[in-house]
Amino acid sequence: MILERDSRYSDGTVLGSMCTEPHPVARRVFREALHVNLGDPYLFPNAAEAERECVRWMARVLLDHPAPEEAVGAIVSGGTEANVLAAYAAREATGGREIIVPETRHFSFEKAARMLRMRLVEAPVDEEYRVDVDAVQDLITRDTALIVGIVGTTETGSVDDVEALSDVAEDRGIPLHVDAAFGGFVAPFLRRYRDLPRFGFDLEGVTSVTVDPHKMGLVPPPAGGIIFRDGELPREIEVHAPYLSGGGSRQFTIVGTRPGAPVLALYANILTLGEEGYERIALACYRETLRVVDAAKDLGLEPAVDPPHLNLANVLLNGRDAAERLLEEAERHGWKVSISSNPLGVRIVMMPHLTADRVTEFLRLVARVVRECGG
Ligand SMILES: Cc1ncc(COP(=O)(O)O)c(C=O)c1O
Known part of the structure; x- marks a missing residue:
């Protein structure tokens, strides 16, 4: 099938996209x-x-x-x-x-x-x-x-x-x-x-x-x-x-x-969905974002903005080497990540296709990379 190698939001590996599975x-x-x-x-x-x-x-x-x-x-x-x-x-x-x-x-x-x-x-x-x-x-x-x-x-x-x-x-x-x-x-x-x-x-x-x-x-x-x-x-x-x-x-x-x-x-x-449906989705995504930020802190990572303003968590990286390493490791483990430059960090857009539990698995990888890069 022609889309075989393309991402699917439903598998929970797309971490940095502002688009998601349509309703x-x-x-x-x-x-x-x-x-x-x-x-x-x-x-x-x-x-x-x-x-x-x-x-x-x-x-x-x-x-x-x-x-x-x-x-x-x-x-x-x-x-x-x-x-x-x-x-x-x-x-x-x-x-x-x-x-x-x-x-x-x-x-x-x-x-x-x-x-x-x-x-x-x-x-x-x-x-x-x-x-x-x-x-x-x-x-x-x-x-x-x-x-x-x-x-x-x-x-x-x-x-x-x-x-x-x-x-x-x-x-x-x-x-x-x-x-x-x-x-x-x-x-x-x-x-x-x-x-x-x-x-x-x-x-x-x-x-x-x-x-x-x-x-x-x-x-x-x-x-x-x-x-x-x-x-x-x-x-x-x-x-x-x-x-x-x-x-x-x-x-x-x-x-x-x-x-x-x-x-x-x-x-x-x-x-x-109406107003109520959209509100329910927004609140659920934000709740998961707060859980992600807490999980990041528990792992010794530093969120760029705490508490986050919306359903986007940015976790700081300790230098370009860490960013390069993270991209390599993420590729190997099947995560689709997005690195930000101001601040240098990894952007996690908590869209409805992501859960905090799933993202926490990824954060363990981030914590290891940051540690190994001297953080
Ligand atoms: C704040 C903001 N404005 C504008 C855009 C551009 O939107 P689009 O990619 O739909 O053209 C984006 C895309 O992520 C965005 O984050």
């Missing part, structure tokens, strides 16, 4: 909708309506939008396209060329900056890898087009103080984009039980948010999400699509023909 309902609906093209709402009006429903649901449930029907968004190819769209719209709206990002930003912002001929201005982070909001304030210039905050950084799962960033953005009249590609389906639920900053449209300064259904939304890829507070920013980048829908169609996404299957899969998940 069974999503999988079934996806298969039924293989022919659906969201680029042509004239041919697929129901799918187009499902996308609008998904956007409204995310705006209301995940992003606390005070008027969710005003939100404008799309399910796009991934968090990368979502972040590019946010930067593009901000550049067009402000005429500025600088994007202030936390130094923990995902590399998609580098792609955005290069494609859009913009510049990234990196702000430092604190000991929990959250952006330093005073530094952001100091970095603002007349050329600032966009400020970015992150809910769930790629390397440590850290959550920036978006409430404070929103105050700065609002005060200075600069768009604020929140990259919640990973945390968007987790933080809103954890926040009901533990202290995490708000990051949605209830904060006046937030103008757009990335939230990816193909990460913790349990939808098969490609399914990134970009949600704007209202139609103002996407209008800056939309174009007329002359031959579609009798000439009446407009698009602000980069991709023209877009797969409808992931959107219908998301819609099915929303109807099946």
Whole structure:
């Protein structure tokens, strides 16, 4: 079989992926909708309506939008396209060329900056890898087009103080984009039980948010999400699509023909799991993450952030040699690992396909490598 050598989430060896086994309902609906093209709402009006429903649901449930029907968004190819769209719209709206990002930003912002001929201005982070909001304030210039905050950084799962960033953005009249590609389906639920900053449209300064259904939304890829507070920013980048829908169609996404299957899969998940189901999954993943962090400490390892902000545990490594050794050993034992560089550590993304017990087996290997490398 052609996929023989490819990973399967279900065997519990994939430790560093933000994607996971799709929910069974999503999988079934996806298969039924293989022919659906969201680029042509004239041919697929129901799918187009499902996308609008998904956007409204995310705006209301995940992003606390005070008027969710005003939100404008799309399910796009991934968090990368979502972040590019946010930067593009901000550049067009402000005429500025600088994007202030936390130094923990995902590399998609580098792609955005290069494609859009913009510049990234990196702000430092604190000991929990959250952006330093005073530094952001100091970095603002007349050329600032966009400020970015992150809910769930790629390397440590850290959550920036978006409430404070929103105050700065609002005060200075600069768009604020929140990259919640990973945390968007987790933080809103954890926040009901533990202290995490708000990051949605209830904060006046937030103008757009990335939230990816193909990460913790349990939808098969490609399914990134970009949600704007209202139609103002996407209008800056939309174009007329002359031959579609009798000439009446407009698009602000980069991709023209877009797969409808992931959107219908998301819609099915929303109807099946709903807010309660997603909350249950987020809490279960977070509980396992806490167990992983405890297990790491019991083994003499040091977590990068303790307690972790979301369902991502990063365990520090004591040098490049240890990282190389770990990669070799992991390969030999069948683990699929992901090494972070800032901090140097091993990222363990506690997706629903992982359990703390399984990950603890891997941590024993990490502890041995760290010990043998002098830690
Ligand atoms: C915080 C963050 N933003 C954006 C992205 C990019 O998402 P995608 O790979 O879906 O383009 C990722 C991917 O892991 C991410 O962690």
